[in-house]
Amino acid sequence: MKKSADAGKRQEPRPGGRTRASGLSIMSGGRLIGPRLQSMQREPFEERSRLASARLAEAAGQAGLRDVAYGYADSPFGPLLVAVTPRGLARVAYPERDEEETLERLAVEISPRILESGSATGQIRRELEEYFEGRRKVFSIGVDLSAVRGFGREVLRQTARIPFGSVATYRDMATRAGSPRATRAAGNALGANPIPIVVPCHRVVRTGGGLGGYTGGVERKVALLELEGVELPGRA
């Protein structure tokens, strides 16, 4: 995490902080014990604690104490933040998303026990990379839509069934989710899709042939559909 390095630095005591003024200089035999102990404050525990923290993330997973693990997958759009729970993939966030906000929302919606883990996110990172290289059409990882309620969840579950390389309309999705007239609600649910790409909301387009919008920008919707070989009317 970008902010982590700064957060670590904030912990470093300022030179000439309160310690010196606290009068804890322990004179003995003409030598100072206190200042020698205090020199500890300046020693670099940043690296050791970073390694220990990485080990902790794995130990937490083994102990069943890691409710959400996150990592980063390479993509043509830049690094995607991916978050998994024991039930499956719970989040894919485009690079422009504020990472802290994404994690804070996961903390509220799923659990604050969130840790970064390369190993726990290894499968989805590999599958996404294969997808972008054109070597994968189906994601084998399950999705965790527990943070999405009601009709929206059903819309996303139905969206997850749209095959690679094909499209459906917003009206189709409303119908498949059980409320044929709730086209607008279906659009809202797709716009709030917490798992873009893997729950392929980019495969949902307008009834009249228009593309509709996309969480990560319409140009990404075009790029994903082109990657899948979908012929887009009016585009080269």
Next chain:
Amino acid sequence: MIRTSAMLDRPAPAPAPGNQRIPPFQSFLEEHRTLVYRFLAATVGPDEADDVFQETFLAALRAYPKLKHAGNLKGWILAIASRKAIDAARARSRRPRPVPELPEIADVPGGSPDPLMQGPVWAAVRALPPRQRVALVHRVVLDQPYAELAAAMGISADAARADVYQALRKLREGWNDDEEER
């Protein structure tokens, strides 16, 4: 007609009053890991610090979802670390090992850095009784006020003062003994 504005995500949940929402554990870990590691390296030593660090943060993870608010998370994690450090020190003192001689500390060049805290001064600190040792490290290494170290250790401020005083007195005596043997 589908509004494209519907493609925007929902707004983030409003922050709780006073911004006391429990942060993602990773953020909490990043903020306090260096301080906790330093504290443990000083109290239980560099060789055991890593294990006690794991125990400390695993205990924090267990309790984390039950936290009611995010006020004073630093005090909270230092309280857990203090308990774990004292437990580790006591467990170690029960294991058979050579009698802990108060080590030579007179040979250490004054002020030389000891990045891993393996030098004689630190060995002397770790020969102190666990509670005095933890109190001393809180006060001198972390520069914690007595009120805060007392809270972290679950003792009174007077007891904390007494622990630090005794710890310093013992270190001083050890030092003087070495000097007199020369």
